[in-house]
Amino acid sequence: MARYTLLKTEGTAKRGQYETVHGLIQTPVFMNVGTAAAIKGAVSTLDLETIGCQVELSNTYHLHVRPGDEIIKELGGLHHFMNWERPILTDSGGFQVFSLASLRKIKEEGVTFHSHVDGRVIFMGPEESIQIQSNLGSTIAMAFDECPPALAAREYVQASVDRTTRWLGRCKDKLNELNNAEGTVNPDQLLFGINQGAVYDDIRIEHAKAIADMNLDGYAIGGLAVGESHEQMYHILEKTIPFLPKDKPTYLMGVGTPINILEAVERGVDFFDCVYPSRNARHGHLYTRRGRINIKNACYAKDDRPIEEGCNCPTCRRYSRAYIRHLMVSGEMLAMRLCVLHNLYFYNKLMEDIRSALDEGRFAEFKKDTISGIESGFTE
């Protein structure tokens, strides 16, 4: 069912499209994060359409804990629950189990841990994660992996990656079983594997080769943006991506700044997700093509211009810096919403511009100009 079409390349950068049962995804794409089936900042799925979001990303772990994936299945799946018809990717819960939960115990079967909401004991392994994602009925399910700390010792990382490979086989079998079962929410659910290996080139490469052989629907690179430098991250992309299938999408998990995204697109990444735009928005840090501004600064108190001149987002089309600053300083919830809308629009529009540049064979120039604009800093 799903098919990735490579429309054009420029160096190692890829311009593609990805067919899914919930519609076509134009790549490179930024997925908008709605952890608990809602975008932070009171942004609704109707708003997501307005700001050009192609793919929404929700969280297996969070939705399992609350409201419960079985309830969501009973209600017809996550698409119906959230009222969002376009593609949804669910992450596997692996990252959250290793970053949020407490007192975890890792075994070959899976991980036992305590819920961060009510402390109750939860067991999650590959089969459990895939069962939950099948209940949610997302367009793309992610394999359940271990995400070792960026600075973990080589021996630990090697053992962890080997287990992640074995878990991936179990994920694939389980999804295959569930996609063929009676009453499955989305029998066309896709599976992406996840490459791990911390900052060890050879482990990353061997792992990439191993999972490439498993004929999955797409491949993610995980365990980055967790403490290593940007240079290390770019280096690993350069080393690893050549060993991932070119006829499948490559997804760089949890990354990143606009510059990170441009660098990663250049190295062949198709899918991105990151909490930066919404998290920064909630603190009044707003993206423009000339760098970030802090809308709480006093200099914006009488500034009647939009956040960014020429921006076509729902916020910039209607509201001034002065108004948004007032809302932010007064603690009005509307401030969050207007800022999140702007930042997500900025990311989605950046991806649209990247796609146009790739279409027209001018990505290198676009990248250079965009980075130089961002680095020029905001001086107004």
Place this chain on the structure above:
Amino acid sequence: MARYTLLKTEGTAKRGQYETVHGLIQTPVFMNVGTAAAIKGAVSTLDLETIGCQVELSNTYHLHVRPGDEIIKELGGLHHFMNWERPILTDSGGFQVFSLASLRKIKEEGVTFHSHVDGRVIFMGPEESIQIQSNLGSTIAMAFDECPPALAAREYVQASVDRTTRWLGRCKDKLNELNNAEGTVNPDQLLFGINQGAVYDDIRIEHAKAIADMNLDGYAIGGLAVGESHEQMYHILEKTIPFLPKDKPTYLMGVGTPINILEAVERGVDFFDCVYPSRNARHGHLYTRRGRINIKNACYAKDDRPIEEGCNCPTCRRYSRAYIRHLMVSGEMLAMRLCVLHNLYFYNKLMEDIRSALDEGRFAEFKKDTISGIESGFTE
């Protein structure tokens, strides 16, 4: 400029329209409260259009304290600041001075008090309040009054009301001066006087007569819904409204529940405002024609129906009780927004239905049916 047209009556109930420089207001009308130039719950002025809001209400005291009315004037006035083209009513700050501020000292000139934001000393009298409202450039300015406690002694109330009458004269003179001054934001700004008198019929009536003689653009009844019973409130409306001009709108300040509104329309009220719909929404208390529901109740966890079947609000058209309950329980900001949108739509739609019923001469029946629906309680 402004003109109230009485289109129809049914008993003492009035169906009218009110022409302003910012457009026609169909009455009876509910004004949507955006205290600090923003509706609580991340609701934007674009949303207000969607939910059928005719008049937005902002607060003189709050906007004077933050961001400052002079900044708003510099930016072209409140309409431009908020990006809202339809009518705005500003209250005078009187009520807030007497309910929010601390250490107030009332003299003939006005009131000295401490800001609730930063404690700084502020003086506000009739001239100051009108100057601020002129800077904001609202469609309708409210007179600066004293709002005595519901249970204040007769002597205190009589003295206070006499002072409020003198203050009203000063408000009128000041607004007249400012509307004719150079550079005024809205030279067509209108002034409503406020009737006071606590629960003393004769003081209310004498005050109504006194202010009716002053040829204002509209008349409000203040100092109700501050602790007296519903029956006392209805009684005062019955006693007072006959002495207010019928060719001007009557505004019942800060009221109230849907039933309060139906009772007050029957007694001749045209304008309403109240924080109930947005405040209740933020606690998950949602209005339906069969009474209020608490969306946090466990019984809604798997309920795929909208808050109210047949409701055409942006929330009910897209989202289920189960989803909204999940958002509320998870502390997602989106919960607040979806709930506030529903409750404000409910109020605006109630007014629209009241107007239709008056147009068609069946208000008495509509009122009876609506109250009996609400009082039937929610049993689903």
